[in-house]
Amino acid sequence: MSEPEPEYDAERIQVLEGLQAVRKRPAMYIGSVDERGLHHLVYEVVDNSIDEALAGHASEIEVVVHEDGSVSVSDDGRGIPVDTHEKYDLPAVEVVMTQLHAGGKFDSKSYQISGGLHGVGVSVVNALSDWTEVEVRRDGGVHRIKFEEGKPVETLERVGETDETGTTVRFEPDSEIFETTEFSFTTLENRLRELAFLNKGLEITLRDEGTGEEATHRYDGGLREYVEYLNETKTPLHDDVIYFDSEEDGVEVEVAIQATKEYSGSVHSFANNINTREGGTHLSGFKAALTRVVNDYAEEHNLLEDGKLKGQDVREGLTAVISVMVPEPQFEGQTKTKLGNSEVRGTVETRVNRELSTFMEENPDAAQAMTMKAVEAARARRAAKKARELQRRKSALESTSLPGKLADCQRREREGSEIFVVEGDSAGGSAKQARKRETQAVLPLRGKILNVEKHRLDRVLENDEIRALITALGTGVGDEFDIDELRYDSIILLLDADVDGAHIRTLLLTLLYRHMRPLLEEGHVYAAQPPLYRIRGGGSTYDAMTEQERTRIVEEELGGKADNVQRFKGLGEMTPEQLWQTTMNPENRVLHRLTVEDAKEADRMFSVLMGEKVEPRKEFIKEHADEADWVDI
Numbered sequence: 001m002s003e004p005e006p007e008y009d010a011e012r013i014q015v016l017e018g019l020q021a022v023r024k025r026p027a028m029y030i031g032s033v034d035e036r037g038l039h040h041l042v043y044e045v046v047d048n049s050i051d052e053a054l055a056g057h058a059s060e061i062e063v064v065v066h067e068d069g070s071v072s073v074s075d076d077g078r079g080i081p082v083d084t085h086e087k088y089d090l091p092a093v094e095v096v097m098t099q100l101h102a103g104g105k106f107d108s109k110s111y112q113i114s115g116g117l118h119g120v121g122v123s124v125v126n127a128l129s130d131w132t133e134v135e136v137r138r139d140g141g142v143h144r145i146k147f148e149e150g151k152p153v154e155t156l157e158r159v160g161e162t163d164e165t166g167t168t169v170r171f172e173p174d175s176e177i178f179e180t181t182e183f184s185f186t187t188l189e190n191r192l193r194e195l196a197f198l199n200k201g202l203e204i205t206l207r208d209e210g211t212g213e214e215a216t217h218r219y220d221g222g223l224r225e226y227v228e229y230l231n232e233t234k235t236p237l238h239d240d241v242i243y244f245d246s247e248e249d250g251v252e253v254e255v256a257i258q259a260t261k262e263y264s265g266s267v268h269s270f271a272n273n274i275n276t277r278e279g280g281t282h283l284s285g286f287k288a289a290l291t292r293v294v295n296d297y298a299e300e301h302n303l304l305e306d307g308k309l310k311g312q313d314v315r316e317g318l319t320a321v322i323s324v325m326v327p328e329p330q331f332e333g334q335t336k337t338k339l340g341n342s343e344v345r346g347t348v349e350t351r352v353n354r355e356l357s358t359f360m361e362e363n364p365d366a367a368q369a370m371t372m373k374a375v376e377a378a379r380a381r382r383a384a385k386k387a388r389e390l391q392r393r394k395s396a397l398e399s400t401s402l403p404g405k406l407a408d409c410q411r412r413e414r415e416g417s418e419i420f421v422v423e424g425d426s427a428g429g430s431a432k433q434a435r436k437r438e439t440q441a442v443l444p445l446r447g448k449i450l451n452v453e454k455h456r457l458d459r460v461l462e463n464d465e466i467r468a469l470i471t472a473l474g475t476g477v478g479d480e481f482d483i484d485e486l487r488y489d490s491i492i493l494l495l496d497a498d499v500d501g502a503h504i505r506t507l508l509l510t511l512l513y514r515h516m517r518p519l520l521e522e523g524h525v526y527a528a529q530p531p532l533y534r535i536r537g538g539g540s541t542y543d544a545m546t547e548q549e550r551t552r553i554v555e556e557e558l559g560g561k562a563d564n565v566q567r568f569k570g571l572g573e574m575t576p577e578q579l580w581q582t583t584m585n586p587e588n589r590v591l592h593r594l595t596v597e598d599a600k601e602a603d604r605m606f607s608v609l610m611g612e613k614v615e616p617r618k619e620f621i622k623e624h625a626d627e628a629d630w631v632d633i
């Protein structure tokens with residue numbers, strides 16, 4: 001009972017009322033009390049250690065999930081000050097832990113992470129914890145203080161000697177406040193990895209003492225390594241990531257860019273370590289400068305073909321990360337993840353204009369690759385537009401005229417009708433004769449449908465065979481795809497069991513996967529299974545789909561003696577009657593449904609085989625020697 005009477009201390013009463021308000025309305029301070037809110041507690045404490053690292057005093061952070069359900073965050077910074085804070089007449093560390101918004105922000109150089117869900121101060125974590133223990137290593141000593149529900153229960157005490165400096169904050173979230181108190185290693189690791197990329201050189205370790213899981217992240221290359229990580233599964237068009245990091249007038253702008261073969265691009269933006277999913281002024285400044293610098297470069301090197309590059313051309317297949325640090329960020333938008341500071345737009349635009357131009361002058365390979373990708377994207381954009389106009393004019397003239405090669409079925413409704421997409425005019429002819437006209441349509445495709453290496457939608461659409469197929473199906477493609485317009489229940493691919501057949505199968509599946517995927521998802525696509533052999537003996541006829549099956553039939557059914565074994569080299573060798581009996585007749589035939597997974601695999605094979613990277617192509621062909629022998633390396 002030797003404690004002073006805190007009730008009479010006005011400042012103290014205010015502090016306790018503040019913590020009480022946090023416990024009463026936790027969501028107002030950390031967004032929610034679900035899993036997200038729970039994890040925010042950790043991020044809040046980590047933010048304080050990161051501020052210490054940003055100020056140049058800490059280089060390592062360790063986050064540990066303990067077996068008792070508490071979490072500790074340690075850093076090797078200066079340690080929260082332990083001397084007496086004049087205004088409160090209390091140890092500074094106690095003020096930091098109990099005063100709302102007092103954070104670690106006595107330091108003018110540190111970046112305030114205001115707004116958003118972060119930056120509410122470590123006192124909020126303290127208020128929402130069953131207990132909190134802070135250990136400060138500083139001034140040669142280890143100092144400890146303990147809190148319960150935010151209130152100090154053990155005053156600051158020097159408990160040992162040390163020559164190290166740093167802070168450890170350990171807390172156990174209050175299970176009466178949070179819906180769950182179980183931390184997810186993956187969730188924590190994802191955010192800590194992101195923070196390690198955003199703060200180059202900083203080492204962040206995460207350890208779960210319950211499971212023994214542990215992960216350390218440290219990236220000396222900063223965003224350059226982040227872009228390499230994001231592009232791990234993609235095909236970059238240049239080796240060196242375009243990169244710069246500049247700090248001026250208290251504003252830091254760090255940018256990394258790498259062009260890839262992809263058709264969609266991704267630009268990730270951050271402000272003061274917060275992922276600005278809704279974008280903001282830094283992102284628009286970046287986009288404006290990027291478009292301008294690449295246009296200038298293209299113009300200077302005579303790479304422009306037909307007018308300027310648009311922003312969307314420049315960003316096609318581009319992976320970019322931009323991170324800014326500004327002194328007083330304003331976060332806006334639905335989820336408070338949009339940077340609002342209007343002055344930042346100009347700052348970022350000027351900086352990116354200058355730094356990116358310099359980088360491109362000094363790294364011609366990367367500059368050339370990025371610019372050529374944009375030039376090609378612009379070319380594709382114009383071609384696509386032309387193709388759309390052509391298509392529109394054409395369909396206005398011909399209205400809904402079906403392709404001449406299509407032998408349509410008599411049934412007008414989709415239900416019960418099917419279309420055979422047949423390889424080759426000769427097999428197409430047999431199929432047309434063989435079919436059941438009432439419900440079966442036949443569309444022959446010429447052997448080599450596409451000699452593609454550019455496989456953009458516009459190029460694929462220019463191909464007559466593909467156009468005929470799309471018109472016959474009735475659905476349209478891409479943005480205009482409408483499954484309600486589908487004219488047949490089943491789309492049956494009838495292809496030879498040889499390399500050309502495999503080629504066409506890959507092409508068609510890739511087309512379906514990329515531009516008409518619901519047809520696969522809803523199970524409308526099949527592969528017919530024509531037999532390889534026809535065997536006659538003992539007055540009967542047998543069909544064998546495989547070599548093994550032929551042997552089995554001859555040995556087991558015919559006692560080793562067949563009168564005649566015919567091998568079908570291709571569909572064209574079958575008579576219409578044979579084609580009907582073995583492959584088209586719904587009573588006898590076997591169909592194999594093609595799934596999105598089959599198509600995904602085809603798409604992957606197509607990308608590798610048609611792509612420009614030699615190594616993966618060789619690898620792939622080695623691995624899939626049987627399926628892929630139709631390609632020239």
Ligand code: 0RA
Pocket residue numbers: 048049052075077078079080081096103104105106107167
């Ligand atoms: C206030 C002032 C100083 C450092 C800190 C707070 C500080 C806070 C946290 C929170 C987690 N780790 C931290 N490390 C430091 C500056 C102290 C000085 O001038 O020596």
